[in-house]
Amino acid sequence: MTNPSPPLAQRPLATVLTFAALIVCVAMGIRHTFGLFLTPMSMEHQWSREVFSFALALQNLLWGATQPFAGWLADRYGARRVLWSASVLYALGLLGMAYAATGTGLAATAGLMIGAAQSGCTYSVVFAAMGKLVPDAKRGWAMGVVAAAGSFGQFLMIPVASGLIGGMGWFGTLLVFAASALLIIPLGGALTKGLVAGASGHGQTAREALGEAMREKSFVLLIAGYFVCGFQVVFIGVHFPTYLIDKGMGAEVGMTALALIGLFNVFGSYSAGHLGNRLPKRHVLAGIYAARSVVISLFLWAPLSPVSVYLFSAVMGLLWLSTVPLTNAIVAQVFGVRYLGMLSGLVFFSHQVGSFLGVWLGGKLFDATGAYDTVWGICILLGVLSALIHLPIDERSLETRRLATAH
Structure with a gap:
């Protein structure tokens, strides 16, 4: 049986959103710059494109694999300890990435260490804390605000990273980012101030909550659909930046494209959270995935130019992480917030399996065919399938369904 949500901690909503947003801004902002390191690091170390791609693919896979565990730790022992540990591990991973001289070293640092760190300082753990701090009626909107902050982090950090790489090189930039990752320690302490660690010992256990969720069709559909997002x-x-370089465009076009994605995703994530409070979230999600396929198809069909790149980036930015608040809000709405970190983490694992395949196949199929066309086609097909998958999801809470059945 699903437990009722725990009493909300008495914190001003603006304070909660500010610190949650800053944590995600730092963690996701750094993470979204890694594509800018592909070309300079590969050239200096004489790596094939697949070496760097595999390390980032491994990062995404480990991020997802450890996310349910990080979420469970946040549910059980409190988000503060998880955020602090993740901050230190993130800094060490970035430092190790700077000194990695082999593909194995890159995989161990940029892949394993940073991947594990991200599971403890991004959406699932932050949302687990927010679930105990934000009223039900405002939860979807609040998650949209924080997801938008992650997008602003991307918008902010992409030009910063590009400028730092141009001025001090990729090595020095990674050292700066390692120091920046430690900002999550004071921010995490501020977010969780006054929040009681751990869930009540009464009622449903984590194992029971997990079993209940896995028997629920809508939860399985969310897992399948989120794979496509990743x-x-x-x-x-x-x-994308390397794709544009291959097409004869300057590196500044790719940098601007990623920055535009981050900027417009600020509006997209916020709007998605707002729409999710007014419309069925499953319908908004289906529309997002269908729109992605249309936008990618039009971009590949149209003549390539800086203008088409920037238009594509702006529209894709509106659809970028707009799935995050909606997906997590459905999990909270159906199952409650007591085990939100663990259950959202499990859904996110599917996202990261998709991320692993997306980044790795991008490099693998490019090396095999000399082009990205096959992977673009896979993206289009998966978007259509995901749109269809989300339509039958039931957003009612399990308790509401039981009451309806009883009557």
Whole structure:
């Protein structure tokens, strides 16, 4: 049986959103710059494109694999300890990435260490804390605000990273980012101030909550649909700048494209959270995935130019992480917030399996065919399938369904 949500901690909503947004802004902002390191690091170390792609693919896979565990730790022991540990691991991973001289070293640092760190300082853990701090009626909107902050982090950090790489090189830039990752420690402490660690010992256990969720068709559909989000956004985020360079465009076009994606995703994520409070979230999600396929198809069909790149980036930015608040809000709405970190983490694992395949296949199929055409086609097909998958999701809480059945 699903437990009722715990009493909300008495914190001003603006304060909660500010610190949650800053944590996600730092964590996701750094993460979205990694595509800019592909070309300079590969050239200096004489790596094939697949070496860097595999390390980032491994990062995304481990991020997802450890996310349910990080979410469970946040549910059980409190988000503060998880955020602090993740901050330190993130900094060490970035430092190790700077000194990595082999593909194995890159995989161990940029892949394993940073991947594990991201599971403890991004959406699932932050949303787990927010679930105990934000009223039900405002939860979808609040998650949209924080997701928008992650997008603003991308918009802010892309030009910063590009400027730092141009001025001090990729090595020095990674050292700056390692120091920046430690900002999550004071921000995490401020977010969780006054929040009681752990869930009540009464009622449903984590194992029971997990079993209940896995028997629920809508939860399985969310897992399947979120796979597509990961595949699409990480393929584009990592390989798009290099794709444009291959087409004869300057590196500044790719940098501007990623910055535009981040800027417009601020509006997209906020709007998605707002729409999710007014319309069925499953319908908004289906529309987002269908629109992605249309936008990618039009971009590939139209003549390539800086203008077409910037238009594509702006529209894709509106659709970029707009799935995040909606997907997490459905999980909270159906199952409650007691085990939100764990259950959202499990859904996110599917997202990261898709991310692994998107970034790795991008490099693998490019090396095999000399082009990205096949992966673009996969992105289009998966978007259509995901739109269809979300339509039958039931957003009613399990308790509401039980009451309806009883009557």
